[in-house]
Amino acid sequence: MKVTLKDYRNDVKPDWCAGCGDYSVLAGIQRAVVNLGIAPENVVISAGIGCSGKISGYTKAYGVQGLHGRSLPVAQGIKLANQDLTVFAMGGDGDGYAIGIGHAVHAMKRNVNMTYVVMDNQLYALTKGQMSPKSDEGLITTTTVDGVMEKPLSAMKIALSCEVTFLAQAFTGDIKQLMNIFEEAIQHEGFSLVNVFSPCKTYNYKNTPEWYKENLTKIEDIEGYDNTNKLEAFRILEEYNDLVTGIIYKNDKKPKYETILKNYDIEKPLAHQDLTFNQEMFNSLCDEFR
Numbered sequence: 001m002k003v004t005l006k007d008y009r010n011d012v013k014p015d016w017c018a019g020c021g022d023y024s025v026l027a028g029i030q031r032a033v034v035n036l037g038i039a040p041e042n043v044v045i046s047a048g049i050g051c052s053g054k055i056s057g058y059t060k061a062y063g064v065q066g067l068h069g070r071s072l073p074v075a076q077g078i079k080l081a082n083q084d085l086t087v088f089a090m091g092g093d094g095d096g097y098a099i100g101i102g103h104a105v106h107a108m109k110r111n112v113n114m115t116y117v118v119m120d121n122q123l124y125a126l127t128k129g130q131m132s133p134k135s136d137e138g139l140i141t142t143t144t145v146d147g148v149m150e151k152p153l154s155a156m157k158i159a160l161s162c163e164v165t166f167l168a169q170a171f172t173g174d175i176k177q178l179m180n181i182f183e184e185a186i187q188h189e190g191f192s193l194v195n196v197f198s199p200c201k202t203y204n205y206k207n208t209p210e211w212y213k214e215n216l217t218k219i220e221d222i223e224g225y226d227n228t229n230k231l232e233a234f235r236i237l238e239e240y241n242d243l244v245t246g247i248i249y250k251n252d253k254k255p256k257y258e259t260i261l262k263n264y265d266i267e268k269p270l271a272h273q274d275l276t277f278n279q280e281m282f283n284s285l286c287d288e289f290r
């Protein structure tokens with residue numbers, strides 16, 4: 001049966017503020033899975049804690065909202081348990097690049113086949129507007145009353161250093177690009193990081209939709225850019241201060257973790273939605289890690 005947007009809608013009304021960028025992330029991800037013909041019973045969202053993390057409750061699919069900064073270990077475990085699932089980890093820049101950064105670097109290095117969406121509003125919103133590692137220098141927040149003293153963390157350059165195999169940035173003001181990037185990320189055979197600039201209307205008075213429109217450059221407008229060249233990706237990120245959108249880097253040669261994990265049978269699920277459990281594979285994986 002054909003999958004439609006209706007299949008992904010539930011009756012929970014988002015309590016995001018009017019004008020929050022996160023609405024577009026929700027729309028973009030739902031349209032991407034529908035365009036790819038993926039049914040909701042095959043989708044899992046492991047969400048972080050934050051305004052952003054509420055997204056798992058606003059989508060009719062499997063969802064987990066666990067601990068702040070811990071969406072990635074849960075997501076990787078789910079994917080390894082069942083390769084039939086399309087797995088997302090989704091959360092804020094605080095969730096992913098502050099408390100969760102330790103998990104993020106290892107997930108990128110490991111390369112499990114899943115998609116990590118960071119909804120980047122450049123601060124902590126749910127807890128009422130504190131600085132995050134992505135906050136711009138000078139931004140006044142409740143924890144930086146004289147303005148942030150440091151420059152924002154380059155999560156993009158960290159990702160490249162961790163040998164991430166799909167790296168993209170998008171902006172909620174361009175839903176078509178956002179949706180296309182999600183589709184590419186989902187289809188990539190390995191770990192994809194999509195950092196989405198998703199403005200917080202309530203606490204971030206600087207990085208507004210208008211600010212992003214003025215300051216972002218589309219990677220396809222950079223003449224001759226080759227997104228398979230890692231050095232070129234570093235250079236562009238340095239030159240544009242990370243303020244680029246599009247697919248920044250793609251590597252199809254690094255094997256995904258599933259194919260190198262010993263005693264792991266990619267064809268047979270460890271645990272399935274039908275509640276079957278592969279005890280034999282579980283035992284041999286335990287032997288491998290003992």
Ligand SMILES: Cc1ncc(C[n+]2csc(CCOP(=O)(O)OP(=O)(O)O)c2C)c(N)n1
Nearest residue numbers: 049050051052068092093094095124125126
């Ligand atoms: C271990 C732990 N520390 C702190 C918190 C409090 N807390 C909840 S959400 C959050 C930050 C949210 O910021 P971000 O991840 O950027 O998401 P946003 O709300 O901006 O979407 C913090 C610090 C928590 N829930 N758990």
Ligand code: SF4
Nearest residue numbers: 017020051125200201
């Ligand atoms: S506080 Fe900011 S991030 Fe949270 S729902 Fe409102 S606009 Fe969105």
